[in-house]
Amino acid sequence: MAEIDKVPRIEITDGALIPDDAEKSIFSAWNISFFGALLILIILPIASPDPFLEILLFVPDGVVTTFQVTILSIIFSLVVGLFAGLGRLSRVKVVNRIATIYVEVVRGIPLLVQLFYIYYALGKVVQLPRLTSAIIAMTFCYGAYMGEIFRAGIQSVPQGQMEAALALGMSRTQAIWTVIIPQTFRIILPPVGNEFIALLKDSSLVSILAVSDLLRRGREYASTSFLYFESYTVVALIYLIITLFLSKIVANMEKRLKLHGRV
Amino acid sequence: MAEYRIQIKDACKNFGDVQALRNANLNIAKGEVVLVIGPSGSGKSTMLRCINKLETLSSGNIWIDDDCVTDPKSDIRKIREDVGMVFQNFNLFAHLTALKNITLALTTVKKTPKEEAEAAAKKLLARVGLSDKENVYPGQLSGGQQQRVAIARALAMNPRVMLFDEPTSALDPEMIKEVLDVMLDLAKEGMTMMVVSHEMGFAKAAADKVVFMDEGEIIETGTPLEVFNSPKEERTKTFLQHIL
Numbered sequence A: 001m002a003e004i005d006k007v008p009r010i011e012i013t014d015g016a017l018i019p020d021d022a023e024k025s026i027f028s029a030w031n032i033s034f035f036g037a038l039l040i041l042i043i044l045p046i047a048s049p050d051p052f053l054e055i056l057l058f059v060p061d062g063v064v065t066t067f068q069v070t071i072l073s074i075i076f077s078l079v080v081g082l083f084a085g086l087g088r089l090s091r092v093k094v095v096n097r098i099a100t101i102y103v104e105v106v107r108g109i110p111l112l113v114q115l116f117y118i119y120y121a122l123g124k125v126v127q128l129p130r131l132t133s134a135i136i137a138m139t140f141c142y143g144a145y146m147g148e149i150f151r152a153g154i155q156s157v158p159q160g161q162m163e164a165a166l167a168l169g170m171s172r173t174q175a176i177w178t179v180i181i182p183q184t185f186r187i188i189l190p191p192v193g194n195e196f197i198a199l200l201k202d203s204s205l206v207s208i209l210a211v212s213d214l215l216r217r218g219r220e221y222a223s224t225s226f227l228y229f230e231s232y233t234v235v236a237l238i239y240l241i242i243t244l245f246l247s248k249i250v251a252n253m254e255k256r257l258k259l260h261g262r263v
Numbered sequence B: 001m002a003e004y005r006i007q008i009k010d011a012c013k014n015f016g017d018v019q020a021l022r023n024a025n026l027n028i029a030k031g032e033v034v035l036v037i038g039p040s041g042s043g044k045s046t047m048l049r050c051i052n053k054l055e056t057l058s059s060g061n062i063w064i065d066d067d068c069v070t071d072p073k074s075d076i077r078k079i080r081e082d083v084g085m086v087f088q089n090f091n092l093f094a095h096l097t098a099l100k101n102i103t104l105a106l107t108t109v110k111k112t113p114k115e116e117a118e119a120a121a122k123k124l125l126a127r128v129g130l131s132d133k134e135n136v137y138p139g140q141l142s143g144g145q146q147q148r149v150a151i152a153r154a155l156a157m158n159p160r161v162m163l164f165d166e167p168t169s170a171l172d173p174e175m176i177k178e179v180l181d182v183m184l185d186l187a188k189e190g191m192t193m194m195v196v197s198h199e200m201g202f203a204k205a206a207a208d209k210v211v212f213m214d215e216g217e218i219i220e221t222g223t224p225l226e227v228f229n230s231p232k233e234e235r236t237k238t239f240l241q242h243i244l
């Protein structure tokens, strides 16, 4: 019984600040960081509109791009990750080997290097828009992480689910797609949420390819006004507010999942 | 036409060094209800799981009517449709409602149209007394209710044989009866059943045959009266003293 009701929890996080139940106080680390950052971001432009209001009006374009890169990359990496995860569990040796090599290669190369490499390697074949290259590179990298999450998720679905499906005459493939994968999605929701936050932060790396994300917009402002400190203060605060907000959502998701079991 | 509905011949199953099944022989006629008893680890589950090839025999053969389960050339999926299995832990699909648990295999395996599958599922839920639970997820059902849905799910495939592996061992005592009642009805309707269970009440009410296993061997086979009241083998006697 207990085994059936329990929602397996996958502990894969890059260390985003996840509020936990113990921190109920209004002076929890999350509250202080989030509302502190928000307050500073509101006070600064009021107290000194020049330059802070100007910066605050200049960079939000970048927020849109940052989310664009993040959301598209996460969607594509979920697809890649699903197949990477299935590949890692495949009984077909070749498939298994290819998936494992993919994961190992990605893990062994810094994301920034991958970004440069894919951008210039792709450039040799076809000239893609920078944003597209950036998304491809992020997908390539995060697809591997997602693959590991999917693998763990698939493995955490109790063996009995597959057996019950097979006993009814279903094929292994039918069982995987109609029984195992749907349950995997529920289990991996929180770790995927964490990856989303991690990806959002890592997406700042695409500014190196001159994609006008949040960081890049800050830098553009800084390099014309020479107000480096001010610009990057605003950029950092915006990143912080976004990631803290998202981590709250992920934490709530996790709590709901725990409360309701597998409804 | 084969003489027996289930035929197990010289069945052996090894897990590494463990001989889970040693030269088991058993014939079960159409409509027979067979109770399998024996200590934990005696190979009861293994025998059941070899019948629908969740495990593959190391040697020997098993037939369901004329279909040879152990023949690599047989379409095992086709055979499995005819062999319903009920597990100790229910193994209901956790992400699906009671109704969808029943319709899933109908729509994916038998390609039954959705409406038809749902109508069949509703009938089956009524049969196990759970008409009001159609849209409820397994997590919100009691153990007894889950097991009844699991039985309905297996019956949906219209099987020729039903295998029950300790269907009531994971249940709270007050829920055992509701599951056994469903099984009794099935037995009365003439379903061929193999039941691993130590429920004496069920054995006396429904079993045509009792099989006692120990250390992977079938030690003794007989009517419930013979096996329970005058066991021939010493090991059977010792075991019965333990559980009675």
Ligand SMILES: Nc1ncnc2c1ncn2[C@@H]1O[C@H](COP(=O)(O)OP(=O)(O)O)[C@@H](O)[C@H]1O
Residues within 6 Å of the ligand: B015, B018, B019, B020, B038, B039, B040, B041, B042, B043, B044, B045, B046, B047
């Ligand atoms: N998948 C497996 N791998 C290794 N050993 C197993 C496996 N399944 C069963 N066994 C062993 O086979 C023997 C019989 O097990 P089982 O059929 O489950 O017994 P029972 O159902 O009577 O309790 C036990 O010794 C058990 O440890």
Ligand SMILES: [Mg+2]
Residues within 6 Å of the ligand: B044, B045, B046, B165, B166
């Ligand atoms: Mg067992």
